[in-house]
Amino acid sequence: DGGITQSPKYLFRKEGQNVTLSCEQNLNHDAMYWYRQDPGQGLRLIYYSQIVNDFQKGDIAEGYSVSREKKESFPLTVTSAQKNPTAFYLCASRNQELLSNQPQHFGDGTRLSIL
Amino acid sequence: KQEVTQIPAALSVPEGENLVLNCSFTDSAIYNLQWFRQDPGKGLTSLLLIQSSQREQTSGRLNASLDKSSGRSTLYIAASQPGDSATYLCAVREKGGSEKLVFGKGTKLTVNP
Numbered sequence: 001d002g003g004i005t006q007s008p009k010y011l012f013r014k015e016g017q018n019v020t021l022s023c024e025q026n027l028n029h030d031a032m033y034w035y036r037q038d039p040g041q042g043l044r045l046i047y048y049s050q051i052v053n054d055f056q057k058g059d060i061a062e063g064y065s066v067s068r069e070k071k072e073s074f075p076l077t078v079t080s081a082q083k084n085p086t087a088f089y090l091c092a093s094r095n096q097e098l099l100s101n102q103p104q105h106f107g108d109g110t111r112l113s114i115l
Numbered sequence: 116k117q118e119v120t121q122i123p124a125a126l127s128v129p130e131g132e133n134l135v136l137n138c139s140f141t142d143s144a145i146y147n148l149q150w151f152r153q154d155p156g157k158g159l160t161s162l163l164l165i166q167s168s169q170r171e172q173t174s175g176r177l178n179a180s181l182d183k184s185s186g187r188s189t190l191y192i193a194a195s196q197p198g199d200s201a202t203y204l205c206a207v208r209e210k211g212g213s214e215k216l217v218f219g220k221g222t223k224l225t226v227n228p
Contacts, residue, residue, distance in 0.1 A: 004160075033216075042119065042204070043159075056217065090158055090210035103149055104216060106158040 003027065004107035005090050011112045013078065013085060021076045021110045023091035030076035033092040033104065036060060043090060049074055050105065078112060086113050117142045117209055118153045121219035128195055129227050136190040138205035143183045146208040147173045149216070150179050150190050153202045162203075163190070 013019045023032065033051045035043040042054030063082025065093040068074055069087045074093075078085045088111050092104040118141045130136050138148070147166045151159040163172045163179040165188070171180040177189040192199060202223045206216040 004158075040220060043206075043216070043219045044218075045215050048215070088156075092159075103161045103164045105161065106151075108158040109156070111156070 002090055004093055004096045004105055005076040006089075006107035006110050008110060009108070011110055012115045013112060014115050016080045018077055018079050019085075019112070021078070021089055021091075021112070023076065023107060024072055025074075025091075025105075025107075026072060026092045027093055027095070027105065028071070029093035029105070030071070030096045032067065032068070033094075034058075034064075034074070034076045035090045035092065037088040037090060037109075046076065046089075088112075117145075117207065117217045119205060119207060119217050119219040121203075121205060121222050123222060124220065125223040125225075127225040127227065130195060130197060132195050132226075133191070134191050134195055134224070136192070136205075137225070138167055138188040138190070138219055140186045140188075140207050142181050142209070143186055144182065144210040148179075148181055148188050148205060148207050149176075150188075150205040151180070152208065153204060153221070159204065192224075195224075196224050197228050199226050200224055 008023045033048040033072045034046040037043050044060050046064050047066045049055035064075045075104045088109050088110045094104045120139045122137045149164045150162045153159050165172045165181040176193040181188045201222040204221045206218040
């Protein structure tokens with residue numbers, strides 16, 4: 001089945017450590033997104049990519065980095081500079097080839113906690 | 116700056132009741148509005164997408180309306196079931212080159228058997 005796979009489901013980070021969250025999609029979507037969700041809050045955009053080898057900062061990019069070397073993959077690294085990384089991270093993708101009004105599809109998320 | 120507000124934050128209803136969830140947004144320059152469902156610890160499932168030129172969309176027991184000029188959308192759920200219990204999020208896609216969806220904080224719905 002086509003979809004978005006995020007791994008791991010749970011991740012723990014030690015102080016000063018960088019961790020990488022994986023996001024893979026087999027929907028052949030050009031655009032991919034990373035969101036952060038905190039309890040009782042709406043989703044906030046971290047980074048997005050509309051094409052391979054290109055990405056843009058979202059609203060809360062500080063302390064995060066991404067790469068887009070393949071169409072299918074958009075990993076997110078939470079660096080030691082992100083002082084409050086505990087949150088639920090969601091990856092999404094969207095088909096941009098047709099009209100602009102295509103919905104975003106989401107993965108099942110990665111919950112990151114500090115040890 | 117676009118802001119999306121969802122009221123109420125939580126709602127509890129008996130099974131079989133029809134209900135309405137509300138979403139409002141401050142800037143009417145949008146491409147579309149999307150309603151999502153989120154189960155605890157899970158990602159988002161897209162329920163309905165309304166383009167800016169549309170007034171409503173229907174899928175099964177769900178009906179979403181959009182009044183762009185007043186900055187409002189409603190999600191109507193008919194004959195609610197315990198399986199409808201989840202958090203419902205609305206999001207608008209802004210015009211102007213940004214690919215960003217701006218989300219509300221959601222309405223947590225509990226349908227009691």
